Amino acid sequence: MRHHLTFLCEGATLAATLDAAPGTSGLLILSGGNEIRSGAHRGMAMLAARVAAAGHPVFRFDRRGIGDSEGDNGGFKSSAPDINAAIAAFRETAPQLVRVVAFGNCDAASALLLHQPLSLDALILANPWSYESGPDSDNQTDTPALPPAAAIRARYLARLKDPKSLVRLLKGDVNFGKLARGLAALGRRKSAATPDSLPARLDHAIATLPCPATILLATGDRTAQAFVANCQPADVPTERIDSRSHSFAGADAEWLATRILTML
Structure with a gap:
C-alpha cells in the first residue's frame, strides 16, 4: 500500500512516499537532478511498487526546494541533511527495518558517496x-556536456559504417554545430x-566507503561514460547494461529492478 507523508529537515517540511511492505530490508530511493520523487516517466514510482510487491518497503522523497517540499534547492552537494532526515523518517515509518539500502541515479548516486x-x-x-x-547547477549552459573522447570515437566509427549516416549528411539532417563540438573534443587532452x-x-569516497556498494552503468549513457573516464572505482562490483537509457527506461527497468532486489 502506498502512503503519502511529510517529515522535517532543518525547519522545512519535505514530502515523501512510502510503499509499505513487511520486509526488514528496505529501499531508500534518491531522485537525481531536479526530478521529483516519482522519477523520469514515473520510473521511480513503478520501481517502488515492484520492490514493495516483492516484500520490501520503499521510501522516496523530494529534497528541499524540489517538487512538493519546502526550502531552497541547494543541489546534490548540499543534500546531506535531506538524506539523513529521510533515513530517520524511513526507519520511523517502517519500524521493522533492520537494513536500509539506498539507490541513487546520476547526481543522487554522487550525493550518496560525497x-x-x-x-x-x-x-x-x-x-x-x-x-x-x-545537472541542477547554475553554471550549466544550455548545451549538454559531451561524452568522453573514447566514447565519441566509438560512436563516430559506428556511424561511418552505417549507410544511413551518409544519407543524413547529404540531406543536411546533421547538426553541424554538435558535430564540430564532438570533433574538437577529440583533440583535447584530459586534464x-x-x-x-x-x-x-568521488574516488576518495569510494575507496573509504563504510558499507558495501554496487555500481550500475548503462554503457551508452554519456554520464556513465564520463564516470568511467573520470573515476577509478577499484574493488567495487560493477554491472553494465548495453543501453543508452540514463534512467533505465522501458525494458531496462526489469534489469534494474532485478539487481536492486538481489541487493535487498
Missing part, C-alpha cells in the same frame, strides 16, 4: 555524475584531476 558516512547498510549507485557542473575536483572526491 555525504558519507550515512546510516545505511548498502549502496546501489547508477550512472554517477562526475562532471564539475551538476589531471585536482584533489578537490568532483572525480577525485
Whole structure:
C-alpha cells in the first residue's frame, strides 16, 4: 500500500512516499537532478511498487526546494541533511527495518558517496555524475556536456559504417554545430584531476566507503561514460547494461529492478 507523508529537515517540511511492505530490508530511493520523487516517466514510482510487491518497503522523497517540499534547492552537494532526515523518517515509518539500502541515479548516486558516512547498510549507485557542473547547477549552459573522447570515437566509427549516416549528411539532417563540438573534443587532452575536483572526491569516497556498494552503468549513457573516464572505482562490483537509457527506461527497468532486489 502506498502512503503519502511529510517529515522535517532543518525547519522545512519535505514530502515523501512510502510503499509499505513487511520486509526488514528496505529501499531508500534518491531522485537525481531536479526530478521529483516519482522519477523520469514515473520510473521511480513503478520501481517502488515492484520492490514493495516483492516484500520490501520503499521510501522516496523530494529534497528541499524540489517538487512538493519546502526550502531552497541547494543541489546534490548540499543534500546531506535531506538524506539523513529521510533515513530517520524511513526507519520511523517502517519500524521493522533492520537494513536500509539506498539507490541513487546520476547526481543522487554522487550525493550518496560525497555525504558519507550515512546510516545505511548498502549502496546501489547508477550512472554517477562526475562532471564539475551538476545537472541542477547554475553554471550549466544550455548545451549538454559531451561524452568522453573514447566514447565519441566509438560512436563516430559506428556511424561511418552505417549507410544511413551518409544519407543524413547529404540531406543536411546533421547538426553541424554538435558535430564540430564532438570533433574538437577529440583533440583535447584530459586534464589531471585536482584533489578537490568532483572525480577525485568521488574516488576518495569510494575507496573509504563504510558499507558495501554496487555500481550500475548503462554503457551508452554519456554520464556513465564520463564516470568511467573520470573515476577509478577499484574493488567495487560493477554491472553494465548495453543501453543508452540514463534512467533505465522501458525494458531496462526489469534489469534494474532485478539487481536492486538481489541487493535487498
